[in-house]
Structures are given as C-alpha cells and as structure tokens.
Amino acid sequence: MHKLLSKRPSLRALTLPGLAFLLAMFFGALLIAFSDSTVLKHIGHPLAFLKAAGVAVWQSYLALFEGSVYNPSLATPHDALLSWYPLSETLVTAAPLMLAGLSVALAFRAGLFNIGAQGQFIFGSIAASYVGFHFHLPLGVHLIAAVLAAVVAGALWGGLVGLLKARTGAHEVIVTIMLNYVALYFLMWLLGTTRFLRPGRRDPISPDVLTSARMPLLAGSNYRVNLGIFVALAAATFVWWLLTRSTWGFRFRAVGANSAAAKTAGISVPFVMTSVMAISGALAGLGGAVHVLGSDFSLTSGTAGNFGFDAITVALLGRAKPMGVVFASILFGALRAGGGTMQANTSTPIDIVLVIQALVVLFIAAPSVVKWVFRLKNVKTTGELAAKGWNG
C-alpha cells in the first residue's frame, strides 16, 4: 500500500500506459489490415501486401487523428481556427466520460468496483433533462437546479448500492450489474409516458432541454465545447482533494486498503461504503447532466450510450487516480470522437475503438505482457488490481 500512497510524479509512471497504448494500437492495425478486402487481395505478394496494409492502417489512423485533434481541410478562408474543430468534439465526449471515470475511480480507491456508473449516469440524465425541459426558471438558476437534480438522483441510485453492501453484504458488482438494467428499462418506460414524450413525436424521445438550462458554450456557436469540460476538471480536482487532503478520503482509502484494519481503527465501514457509493453515483449522475445539458439536449433510450462502461476502462487506464482519469478520458474521448470520422471516411468501423480500449486495459492490468514484449526492466507497476472475488 505504501507504493500507492507515495507520490513520485515521474515520467516512468507513464511508461507502462504509453507502451500499453502502443501495443493496443498495433493489434488494432493488424485487425484493420487483415479484415480489409483490398489488402487481402495481395495476400500472395508479401511486398504489395505490406504496402496495401500500410496504406489501409495509415488512412484509418489518420482519419482517427483528423476526427479528434486537428483537420486542416476544415479551415475556411475566414476562420483558420476551424481546423481545430475536432479537438472541441474530443472535449465534448471527454467531459461526461471523465466524470463517470472519476465515479469508478473513487469507488476503486475505497475497494469497491462500481460497474453501475451506467445506471447512475442514466438517472443523472433523466433528472437533469426533466428539470431542464419541464420547469421554467431564470437563466443560471435553471442550469444549477438541473445539475443538482442529476447529482442527487445519481447519489441516491449509487448510495443504494453502498447501503445494500453495508447492511447485507450484497456484492456491489452483482447489484450494480442488475441495477444498470433496471435503470435502462426504467428510462425506456419513462420515455413512453406522456410526461416525457416530445409533443408531436411517437418515437421515444423527450423534449429538448430549454436554453436556460444548457451548459454555456466556451468557444462560440461554431464549436460544441461547453462548460461541461470545466465541470469535469473541477470534479477531478475535488476528488483529488477528497482522496489526498481530507479526513474522509483517508477513511475511504483505509477501507479500500484493508477494511478489517480500518474497522479496528474505529472507522465506520458501513458509513464509508454508503458515502463512497453515494459520491460515486453523484459523479456519474453529474456526467449524465453534462451530457444532456451540454451536447445531447434530449433524452432517448440510448442517451447513456457506452459512457458508464467506457468509464471503467478510463478508471483502469488512469489507475484510479484523478489525474490519470483526466488524461485517460481525454484519450478515450479522442478515440470516440475520431472513431466517428474514421468510420465515415474509411472502411474501418468505429468499433475498433472498443478493441483498442479493451486491449489497453488488459495490458495495463497484466504489465508482465508489456514488459515481456518491450524487454523492459524496472518499470513501475503497482498491485492495485489485485484479485479479490465475490467474498472480498
């Protein structure tokens, strides 16, 4: 545990995630090459095959970059800055992902695996959008009310898990997996009720959130980037402060490190479990709010997309640390944003992003693989992903 607690901000800490990412991109490249029909035509001629494979991979990854960071062809004579438009899209995707990732990371640090960020995200977006489209409130107040509603909804849905674990010992993984489905079906039912149905529509979509409840745009109406990213960064700072500077955070980490010892030391483990899961849920709910009030504006059955599940990969890549989550969510946000462009412009589907995400996390979790591939020695690896199982 002393390894986890000691702070050594060095570049070495980035070696493993960096190499894991490279390795995952390499496997992604193989997948692109070996599933491309024009590449496979040259299978009998090694040189031509390599060339075609290189072209296919280069085009896909270039599109990925152009869809997430910088695309010169978007610039207009009046506005050269527009070529950075993709970066705005990356930040739009990264903001809810960061919040949901922080939710998972915080729970990890207290020894809880929150698979339920998806359900908490759903409840957050339901609450935020309901307050956003149903009530008419003054500018500013409206946004704050909608955000607070989402935080409370997420906290309740998450806190329930902590309470059940504390009172009955029900494993949070099982409960959260099940509650994710309950949340999804609840959302689907809600969208069929007259209260949530958009007037004049019969398909399940809610009315748009009123302008007064939307996140203010940061860079003018040409870009979708909004206050959400700052909300997420503020939350990351809060989680960092909570974990490293507050008594509460110390208790959380103590329970995460060894709950029996924490109990002996006089820490109320049930209280910690419930409050961690409530804060965790609040963060994921806030993610739902940022998504609905910042970029999506309406509620559909697919509102939560994959955010809650991507959040787990984000938290794992970020090694359950707030700073790590910030970088990991921007990276995965970029992959998501760029993946759309890649799918539109090349024959490579966006789903390769999922493969890359899974592989990155797998390599992070099993550093021995990365070490073996790159013949590394003395790379910092911590045991924070040690196995526990149902009875842990």
Added chain:
Amino acid sequence: MNSLSAAERRRRRSLYIMAVLAVLSTLVFGLLQKRGQVVTYGFVLDKEWVLIQQWVINSRTAALLFGLIAIAASTVAFLQFRAGKTIGIASAFGAAGIMMSFLSWAAAGKFIPFTGLLQGALLLSVPLIFGSMAGVLSERSGVVNIAIEGQLLAGAFVSGVVASLTHSTFWGLVVAPFAGCLISTLLAIFAINFAIDQIILGFVLNVLVYGLTDFLYKKLLIPYQATWNSGPTLAAIKIPVLWKIPLIGPILFDQSIIVYLMYGVVFLISFSLFKTKWGLRTRAVGEHPTAADSVGIKVNRLRFMNVMIAGMVAGLGGAYFTVGGVGAFNKEMTAGKGFIALAALIFGRWTPWGAVSAALLFGFADNLQSVLGIIGTPIPSEFMLMVPYLVTVVAVTGFVGRVRAPAADGTPYKRGESH
C-alpha cells in the same frame, strides 16, 4: 421461536412474504377484479395426443381459484416448516398459484397458448442455462466468470460465420465451443497465471469480444452477407413417441439438437460435480485450495482445465443464437443474456439445479412479458423485463435465504501463501 437460526428466520420471513402475496393476489386479482371476462388457456400446439384442448373459464373465478390454491400451499408450507420438514414442493405450488392468479387477471378476455408460453420460456432460457453451467464450472473451482457474456457472443459469432461459410450447421456447432474456449482460455491465463482481479478481467474480456464482433460484423458480415452471414439453421427433431405426450411432449421433445445437448450438459455437470472424483476435487479447489493442494491436487491445473471447459459450454450456448435460432449473426445479439446467466448462477446459489431453475424462471418471466406484450395488458412490459434483475438483487441481499459463493471464488492460488 428464539432458537431459530438466521437461515431459518430468513426462510420463515420468505414464507410470510409468500403468504401475504397469496392473500393479496386472491384479493386483488380475484375478488376486486372489476368485471369477470372469459380467459381461454390453449393446451395444444401441434399434433400431440390431446388430453385437453383448451380451458375456458371466467377470469375472476380462475384468479380466485389459483389464489386460494396459493393460500392453501402457503399454509401447508408453514405447517411443514413448523414440523421441521422440507417445504420445497409446497412453496413451488404457492409460487405457481400466485403466478397463475396474476396471469388469469392479466389475460382477462384473451387467449393464452399455455403450452406455447412454456415452450417459449424453455427456448429463452437455453442460453441462460448454458451460460450458468459455464458459471458453475468456473466458479465452483474458484475462478469468477463475468465473461460469460463474451463467451456466448464469441460462440454465436463464430458458429454463425462458420455455418455460413461451410453451409453446414454441423460445422457451426462443432466450432462454437472452441470460440468460447478461446475467450475462457484468456480468462484462465490472466486469472490463474497472472493473478489479475477476475472481475475486472471478465469485464475487459466482454468489452474485447463486443469490440471484435462489432468490428467484424460491420467490416465483413454486412458487406459480404451472402457468403459470411447467411448460415443455415438447425431443424427441430421430434423424439419418437415422447413428443406426443400431452403438454410436456412438444415443450421438451420437439426441439433442435442444441436443446438436447443442453439436457446432456446439465445432467453431466450436476452428476459429475457431486458424484465423481473430478467433482469432489473441483469443489475442494473452489472452497479450500490449500487443503486440496496438501492432498496432492494440482489446484491451478484443475482450475485452468475447468475454466476452459466452462468456455466450451458457454460457446456451445452461443451457437443457439445463430445456428440454433435465426441463422444470421447480429450485432451484440446476446444482449446481456450472459449477465442474466450470471444472475441465475447466483440466484441458484452456485448449484447446477438451482441455476437451471433460476434460468427457467427468468426465461419464463421474459416470455410472459413478450406474450402479455402481444395480447396487451395493464402492466408495462418494461417492468416485467426488470423482474430477473430485481429478483437477483433481492436474492443477493439475503432476503430469501443465504447466498454464498464458493469460499475461494476469485482468489488466485499460489502455493505457500496462506488463504
């Protein structure tokens, strides 16, 4: 009554709940039902021997009748509990009575193909049963298997593609277990050899399989559908004589080969786990690996083997989605069935027959929801869909009895470390 153990108190509490539900359903579905309409239960699906063609009854009378049966069963169960006897059969009658009372109320004025309802329930529980058997094999030997979903999906994908390429359901069936096994081998390597958290690992493997199959689906299966994704499907095989038995014949003995394989898998696993040397060793390794090691059992080798077999079982279950069902693979077509299988495993308390019963119950709830959705009922279908998940949450919170995982489930074994 202070001498009752915690487990007995829980059982008594669940008996009280059943009694209250029985009385409530008699009142709400029976006595308070506004106007009685005729409900028709159909019992004949095909050309089996006819015992009874259909049963037409006033919905109010039926709901009342079944409610009273439930009350009587609850009473019997309670008396048996007081006398210290087992209460399984009486409880089953009670639950069935409550269910039928509800159904008679919900289907007032409608036709319910009863045999079809049960047949559909069995079909919907097939992947759940395969999945939960994979869970039993893996978790009883001490490796948490969250990756059931991924193993099912891999089996579905590979068997669909191979059946399409070879135009043969046989090859589709043969390769499916290997696809599942591939995923579970990854699980075994990382969980046993690298000692990584198995819950995280299972989660990541699911993401990996989702990603790979989504990717290949868009890249190959959609553009080249004719060659890659138009596989044949298995025909139903009627077992001579047996399929003619009224009611249960068409349900159990007029199915495709996968369903018959499933019967085999279930019987084999439930028998071997408790009656063979392998089963004893497997349970020992899952409960107390140190003790198992001390008598010469190779803990990690046995775990590795069992996890691989688990993957094969789940992979075969995956084939049910493609060659056993619609033929063509569809993106993410397992749709969370692997997680319901996990729920069934837990609800069934990690025992083969418990898991099968839970899977059948979840399959029934699922099919009931779709049948009621078609004929139109007062209950929103989304709430019916929540049932398996809510039931599982209730189960793990210990409301209906103690749910305990094998003691060493999820804990990697390393010789010389005390556990």
